[in-house]
Amino acid sequence: MTKPPTRIQQRNRAAILSAGLDVFSQFGFRGTTLDQIAETAGLSKPNLLYYFPSKEAIHAALLERLLDTWLDPLKALDGSGDPIAEIMGYAQRKLAMSRDFPRESRLFANEILQGAPRIERILQSDLKELVDEKAAIIQAWADAGKIAKIDPHHLIFSIWALTQHYADFDVQVRAVLGDKAPYDGAAVFLESLYEKLLRP
Template sequence: MPDDRAPTRIQKRNRAAILEAALDVFSAQGFRGATVDQIANAAGLSKPNLLYYFPSKEAMHNALLSRLLDTWLDPLRDLDADGDPLEELLAYVHRKLQMSRDFPRESRLFANEIVQGAPRIHTALSTDLKHLVDDKAALIQHWIDLGQIARVHPYHLIFSIWSLTQHYADFDVQVRAVLGSEDPFEGAPEFIDAMYRRLLAP
């Protein structure tokens, strides 16, 4: 915003509309393919009006990514050290799958950023994300050492959960082309639950 005054209702509405439009465009076109004109058109605003709120497409992209990273890490944060290990891990799998169903554009935005080398969030990946994953991997290893879940590689377990669940968002077009009229999120939870339950059962 150009000054420190509290935004008006219209300004809040326009800012939200811009970020919603930017999410649509960035998730479909990637950062490099997206333009300010495309985002302005999608938001129903003139380009000068959009630039009043965000001076560049980088500013819009950064705003989306900073909001997204916290959302993306929340399901892993919720892994409870005091819960039943197998059920905690299965609940994490289901939370990640639910995110792919509810936030497909956000998932593709994140994937596009990673594919490009994470130029805008690399620091966060090597600090916030790494510290959280290290902490949860140590928890998983603790459960393994106690014999509460099967002996697996904690980090690769987390990677596999990410890749399997996010596939349904990032490759949505391919999944739906293969399944036809079947909703992928009807069959996926049961299949994924059974697979990880067999893998992790002690």
């Protein structure tokens, strides 16, 4: 029977994953080293290797944890709800994820930009199945005249682009906006944009 991890082990593992998220989201998988992660975590490299045998193992653990929650905003889109409210709710949930989990968003973006070598199977299975399921709901709403005629897959892609941009290009957004709070303005803009786009 495996002993449960001690409090120190739990703390060190959490520190490694948090440090890995920092470093991977900044430098990407190829640009990250175990030395960088260990230094950021405040641990020695041998101590880090006690918990994770490689940077691949740390990266895999981060992606697995990320994908557990990454699809939740789309899963919450309810086919029995008001169509426009449901779609705008999805857009706002995605925006909130960019605001609250910017490192995770950049980790995901880096993986996609590299051709998704570690999560391609999940993209082609779990992600595709979920997107197709929700696209069918959106298409049914459009066919029933409840929303404007619109390609549901490209609608979902547009929501990804318009929300994840704020996390993935945070430095650029803040350089342009200066002291303005980006997410407050983004929320208002998305509400107005999709209200006009979707109204039949």
